Amino acid sequence: MKFFVDTANLQEIQEAHDLGVLDGVTTNPSLMAKEGIFGHDNVMAHYKQICEIVDGDISAEVIATDYEGMVREGELLAELHPNIVVKVPMIRDGVKAIRHFSERGIKTNCTLVFSAGQAILAAKAGATYVSPFVGRLDDVSTDGLQLIEQIVHIYGNYGYQTQVLAASVRHVMHLVQCAELGADVVTCPLSVITGLLNHPLTDIGLQKFLADHAKGNK
Ligand code: G3P
Numbered sequence: 001m002k003f004f005v006d007t008a009n010l011q012e013i014q015e016a017h018d019l020g021v022l023d024g025v026t027t028n029p030s031l032m033a034k035e036g037i038f039g040h041d042n043v044m045a046h047y048k049q050i051c052e053i054v055d056g057d058i059s060a061e062v063i064a065t066d067y068e069g070m071v072r073e074g075e076l077l078a079e080l081h082p083n084i085v086v087k088v089p090m091i092r093d094g095v096k097a098i099r100h101f102s103e104r105g106i107k108t109n110c111t112l113v114f115s116a117g118q119a120i121l122a123a124k125a126g127a128t129y130v131s132p133f134v135g136r137l138d139d140v141s142t143d144g145l146q147l148i149e150q151i152v153h154i155y156g157n158y159g160y161q162t163q164v165l166a167a168s169v170r171h172v173m174h175l176v177q178c179a180e181l182g183a184d185v186v187t188c189p190l191s192v193i194t195g196l197l198n199h200p201l202t203d204i205g206l207q208k209f210l211a212d213h214a215k216g217n218k
Contacts, residue, residue: 001179004057004187006167008035008046012190013053019193024056026131026167026187028087028111029063044080051081059109059129061087062097070097078106085109085128090118095125102126109165119151123160129185134178135168144168145177152182172196 134144
């Protein structure tokens with residue numbers, strides 16, 4: 001399972017990269033705004049900086065919601081760097097735009113997916129990735145992980161090449177369960193990735209090993 005970090009914060013991206021387990025980055029307009037990145041030139045420069053840190057797929061989201069606008073924006077984004085994946089919302093014109101990009105060899109990430117039907121449409125359109133939002137479904141009393149299971153199963157039935165990118169992954173158990181269910185990728189905050197390190201028995205065990213080693217060296 002690939003690990004993507006879901007942030008536009010360069011320090012966090014660098015830290016995730018330095019850990020040695022990072023496969024890519026996802027961003028969205030909210031995450032860019034959180035970092036204070038506004039305006040076309042700043043946004044493009046920021047994506048370039050991310051591409052310089054991480055040698056893996058970097059999702060950059062279009063803002064337009066009409067087909068022509070999405071195609072225009074997506075093509076500009078794709079020209080920035082070969083690792084850019086054009087992130088397109090699951091709306092009617094978005095599906096058409098994904099088909100357009102897929103026919104031209106431009107990678108896409110179909111975002112804001114909340115149902116298996118939407119995931120089937122994304123795969124039919126030729127999306128490289130589909131992003132079901134686990135945490136946001138949980139937020140409205142719907143089992144987000146069940147959707148991951150359903151999509152993995154459906155894609156398996158037909159051998160769809162679209163990769164299941166579990167998004168809105170909020171905690172360590174989300175990530176572990178996505179791995180159990182066979183998600184191809186999870187994207188999450190850095191804290192979820194570093195959270196995988198934690199186990200009190202590891203800390204206690206290490207303290208004991210070091211204490212015993214120190215006894216022999218007295
Ligand atoms: O990748 C989508 C993600 O950014 C949404 O996460 O926690 O805002 O639901 P969240």
